[in-house]
Amino acid sequence: MTESSKQLNNLWAALNAIRDMFGMAKGKKPSYSETIQRAQDIEPEVFHDDIGLIKQNKDPKIVRQYSQLAAAEGESPVKLISDDINRLRISKRNSQSETDAIDRRIKRLNKALNYFESQQMMFTENEILMRDFNIPSDMPILREAYGKHKDYQLNDNKLLRVRFAHPGKVEQALGCDLIYEVYDHATDKIRFVHIQYKLWDGDALYWSQATNLDDQLKRMTREICSKGYCDGSSYEYRCPHCSAFLRPTDRLVDQYSPLKSSGFHLQICDLDSYTKMGRRDKILYRADIEDSTLSSNTFDELFKKNFIGSRWLVKSEVDKIYKGLITNDHADSFTLHATEIGR
Numbered sequence: 001m002t003e004s005s006k007q008l009n010n011l012w013a014a015l016n017a018i019r020d021m022f023g024m025a026k027g028k029k030p031s032y033s034e035t036i037q038r039a040q041d042i043e044p045e046v047f048h049d050d051i052g053l054i055k056q057n058k059d060p061k062i063v064r065q066y067s068q069l070a071a072a073e074g075e076s077p078v079k080l081i082s083d084d085i086n087r088l089r090i091s092k093r094n095s096q097s098e099t100d101a102i103d104r105r106i107k108r109l110n111k112a113l114n115y116f117e118s119q120q121m122m123f124t125e126n127e128i129l130m131r132d133f134n135i136p137s138d139m140p141i142l143r144e145a146y147g148k149h150k151d152y153q154l155n156d157n158k159l160l161r162v163r164f165a166h167p168g169k170v171e172q173a174l175g176c177d178l179i180y181e182v183y184d185h186a187t188d189k190i191r192f193v194h195i196q197y198k199l200w201d202g203d204a205l206y207w208s209q210a211t212n213l214d215d216q217l218k219r220m221t222r223e224i225c226s227k228g229y230c231d232g233s234s235y236e237y238r239c240p241h242c243s244a245f246l247r248p249t250d251r252l253v254d255q256y257s258p259l260k261s262s263g264f265h266l267q268i269c270d271l272d273s274y275t276k277m278g279r280r281d282k283i284l285y286r287a288d289i290e291d292s293t294l295s296s297n298t299f300d301e302l303f304k305k306n307f308i309g310s311r312w313l314v315k316s317e318v319d320k321i322y323k324g325l326i327t328n329d330h331a332d333s334f335t336l337h338a339t340e341i342g343r
Helices: 003-026 032-042 052-057 061-073 077-094 100-121 127-133 213-223 268-273 296-304 315-325
Strands: 150-155 158-165 176-184 189-199 204-206 244-249 275-277 282-285 334-342
Touching (some): 003 032, 003 150, 003 189, 061 077, 189 213, 213 244, 244 268
Parallel strands (some): 176 334, 189 244
Antiparallel strands (some): 158 334, 176 189, 204 282
């Protein structure tokens, strides 16, 4: 794999983590163009417009068209699109012939309208709301390791705090991790899930090719799986093992590849039962896990309902986990850390 191809796919893995994160927070995954907007908001130095993947997929063609029209005419794109939709609807009502082409155009315009409205309304940064939440200063949010944060309003009662850590040189990244937490303000407790993103090589994941994968999985097993953080109380229904997951992700061929990714989530503690031994090292085949993993939507729903992820933990327990997970080696990966905070 060339250096540029490696960087492309590392950024692609990070974009998938950001998309999954907002999907978990909002209950609906954003489009990839919306994900790129969020990524640039979180870390503009990493996800900048000079990168082909970003430039090629940032905005749909119709969005770019109305962005340019709005700038040229000094109007908002929402107004321009709304005016065009109304004009087309009038034409459709007055038409004496087929209107299928008009219908398709209206459909495309409505998608563009939703896109621009989402930029105004969805994940709005709100510093006043942030102060109203009165977040405790001793939350285990890895201030030193993760640096600055961004806050996004989810609804009137919740916000999402996001931190993004990466190596000094982005091209040196070895992978991507997502740590997603839910903080209960009333009980002062936290539950979490940790997801490790790795890229398929065709229809397989080769340990010999995935840099540091074995060390990362061993660390997650040692610090999460073996500690029993997913064990619930005797009266609580929960899946039996579910705080740490491997998320194999489809690789991009080049910056013009269509943006799509299968949503496999495989429990780390079950991994050995699905891997096979190759000539050099372990191999995980896509066909062996297709019927045994959680899809993206199922994963999000189960986590929201507290069927997967850790049980509720006190902050001191979470601090211990992070001290074991965040090592010098870990600094060579993209790490996305999100905390969902309720009033």
